[in-house]
Amino acid sequence: MTDIIVKRPSPYRMAVDIGGTFTDGITEDVARGRIWVGKCLTTPEDPGIGVSDVIDQMLLQMKAAASAISPASIRDIVHATTLVTNTLIERRGARVAMILTAGTRDLLEIAREVRYDLYDLDLELPAPLVALDDCFELQGRIDADGTEFQTIDGNELNELLGSISTGDYEAVAVCLLHAYANDRHEKMVEAALIQHLPRMRVSLSSRVAPLPREYERASTVAANAYVQPLVADYLNVLRGELGRKGIESNLSVMLSSGGFTSAEAAARSPIQLLESGPAAGVLSANNAGGSIGEAQLLAFDMGGTTAKACVIADGEPGIIHSFETARVKRFKKGSGLPILVPSIDLIEIGAGGGSIAAISALGTLAIGPRSAGSVPGPVCYGRGGVEPTVTDADLILGYLDPLRFLGGEMTLDLAATQDALARLGKGLGLSAMQTAWGICSIVNENMANAARVHIAERGFDPRRFALVATGGAGPVHAVDVARRLRISRILCPMAAGAGSCIGLLAAAPRAERNLPRRAPLSNVEWNDVDQQLDLLRRDAAAELSSAGADTANVEWSLVLDMRYEGQGHNVDVTLSYETIDAGLADTIRALFDQRYCHLFGGLVPDGRLEIVNWRLIGTSPSMLKQFTWADGRAEQMTDRPRGRRDIFLPLENNVGMVDIYDRYSLPAGTRLRGPLILEERESTFVVPFPCDLLVHPNLTIDVRLDEEVVR
């Protein structure tokens, strides 16, 4: 990848990420690539407190570094938050009224009429976000082809608004049939709401998720309305707080899709922030890979309660358009609420270090889905946990140092852990060490398995990828997971703890617009499409501009959702956005054939092609970041180990002595041979196989497993 000259709008940029446990911040001195880091515990009751605290920490450090730096020199703040996800999971959103087409009032309750578990006779289904009593019907009908069949009656609408006005609602969601094809009726409802109930927040399905399938679209717009008052208030308060600190910058917010948008736009369509933090984490992994020229990446993040993976091909994370949130049962597809917004294609592949190991009904060793969480936590935490977890297995295998956990703040109880594993092993005829390796193998294999299917479904071969490890437990398991996927290169970027923030700083502004125009490829109205796309491009350009992008440098591309006539799932075909005319049809056909063959191994004989939807995507060139610590940490650089200990070596099926290094003491350019262990405060990079290891200038650790290890 070549260096790209980009407009640098401000000398200092700040990123703040609210995570489940910690709120992290990084401020970047753009000219010199220096960073300052802030961190505090997340304050769930009012997340703004933590944000404010982290910003203060960073301002103080910057002031100490150079008194000339004032809050006013920060002109760009990028923010990611779990507020939306948490509001949905904890069910503490707004009181929402929903307006639906007459005859479809029960839509959210009826859902899709299926069971996510065939054998569970105590099945619990997710409760809708809007109760039936708060759903209202309105006459008026758009047909499947977008034509109006029945008009809306103004009197009926006014009467309906009258009932809503007395109902103590904070927001209204509107989902009318076929609004994705024609938004006229929804716009009429909105106009009436603005006129009669000017203080009410309004969400239209045609704006939030203009896609067919009324239950999924209604679920999305209901969720948008449900979180909107909280998110809008939060962003308002945050801007006020920034102003009081003397920061007068743009406030941008990360979207699930990995783009970002202005705080104003985010407040209108907050459901788009659903996966904002995890998306930033993926961008951070992408930055780590990109900065050393690796564009085929598998981002792997593993924490205490969840492990996630994302495929990044040619430097672009995959994007999906439907997502499930707030599942009643973890890992059970279909047990959550469907959300139709573009999201980085990040899948949950495991339950993290707290997953509990037990003997299954079949007498095999099974891990999860039960998790010990942080209370009581793994046995080794000594907080009352008695069932062995993945973290306990890591300790017995020698991968964690009982005396240096969290930089020595916490001592792990080795004896109790040993007992717990021996107890479990007894039921399986295995020793404690064998059981520990069994737990580790199964959990790694399960994660590799989920990742393998995820990669294969996208038509890729895992062996072409490099794995990027982040999260507290990610570096502990990454190398063995990679080996199981036959991935030979593993990267471990610096500052894994604040990793999402690096992603926020490296993210390129991105805007996406949909043009649903279903037509056979042989019968596209090219003029109409050309004109509509041009309008959408202007609209998207304005958004990118408000997010701080230099519109002259924006790259525009088109993604066409296509299929054979009669199919229900689309194949995406990407091309650059240039002239739109009939001459494009042959190019599109060729690109479709190529993509379809790649995914399904052959074409459908005599199939007729159809375009369902045009997506226009504008992206600023990405800004690859190389950072150095501004606080002068790790001054005593050395490439010598700080100790040795026994760890389990899978290839030898036995323990063996390896060197232990302090990760941030290793100077850039250091080359080492594995097996070995690199320790840092928040994690341990476990490398239990023969390999070559290199420390890059940006302190990313680069491991290449020997050929025999990955066969």
Added chain:
Amino acid sequence: MTECINPVTLEIAWARLVSIVDEAAATFIRASFSTLAREANDFAVVLTDAAGRSIAQSSMSVPSFIGTLPASVRHFIERFSIAGMSDGDVFITNDPWKGTGHVHDVTVATPIFMAGKVIAFAAITSHMPDIGGRLRSAGVREIYEEGLQIPLLKLVEAGRTNEAVVAFIETNVRVPDATMGDIWSEVAACRKVAERLVEVLGEVGLDLDDISAEVRTRSEQAMRGAIAALPDGRHAYSLLHDGFEDRVRIEATVAIDGDRIHIDYTGTSEQLARAVNVVPIYTFAYTAYAVKALLSPDIPNNEGSFQPVTTWAPEGTILNPRFPAPGGARNMIGHLLPAVVMGALAPILPDRIWAPGASNSSVTIAGEHNRQRYAGMFFFNGGQGASSRHAGMPTLSFPSNLANTPIEVIEQTVPVRILHRRRRPGSGGAGFRRGGDGLDVAFEFIGDAPATCSVILTRWRIPPPGLNGGEAGAIARLSVNGQTRDPAEPLLLHRDDRVTIETAGGGGLGVQEDVQ
């Protein structure tokens, strides 16, 4: 650690096998042409060993197919013999007795070769968008009316497509592109299983027969353990259903004997010259499904977990019919079997069972609109029975698992306008726990030429009864332009005709006064 299969290696290998079939299922959904697979989930993928014993199946499989698919593979083995198979063969059939009980499901299987030897089979079955004949209806009298019958054939022989088979199918169905498109998608899914299996076995370095034997043995032991935990005894139950001239009676005696359970359907109604006859493998599949859901929901599905379960129905009855009995709507009767098993076991499993509910109903419409042929089929579910712990589930698919099709997708597929789709309040039976409410759907036909329409409606004469003093749910009802109609008779729809379908409510459980 050791060379034999230890609990860790087995867990790893088995998880890999399940993920192979799930990946193949995802491949099929993405490539398929009919709403039946992609919206309603009416298909399943299975991996069997070289003897046709199931090892793993797709996680969201419809329960019936889990039982029928391995049996189909064994029929292919018998027909073509292992020695007569070549790499690149694709087998096909829709024979109800050797497949899934009706001609509308087309089953495809491929042998998987490794080192020149058949080591396994991939098999998939899916409900086709159309198979010719009269539209799927309960009123059909002989299998010949139901559409094209595909005997056990090779669709592809050693990599070469048998064009005659393709031509026969294309000529006999209303929407040849969609039906053949779905069949080729089935082939793609089987090839995906083969490709991945060979990879996985190479990686884990294990023999599939060893894994298969180990998984089956362990599953069988677990199932036997669960059965043995019940007291020995015999429990009888009988359930009435709509029928035609006469009601249909399902009579069952469930015998628990040590670690085995046997369900005897002696006393059940004779077979009918109507499309509601249930072939024995389908009878077994839904019976075994109920046993598993009640006793061991967490044990993986494979040949082993079904070993200790046996069923029997006298030949010539509706649960073991003779050729050429039609079976297009066999689910109307087959879906009753879990309720029968649960009713019988209610005295010894009072807190596990559900009262009877309404199984799924469906609408098939075919015709020509704007000079284009169309055919579509959509499911409508009813209310489910109550259990001792909670009210019955409203509008939910049970015991099958067939999703509704979104209104917007229905209206894109066939020329109708849905007027409403809502719950039927109060249709669930009263009781200590109420039964779940059924569904109320109405649509207007807006096609420019008349269309044939067939409605399969369950529980329109005899409602799902309550249990232990609970009351029955409301009966289902079909009406056209306000006139009640017999769903066994296909409809001819004209522009502006209004069709209303109300599905039945589930039965209540326990006496209502118990609430106070």
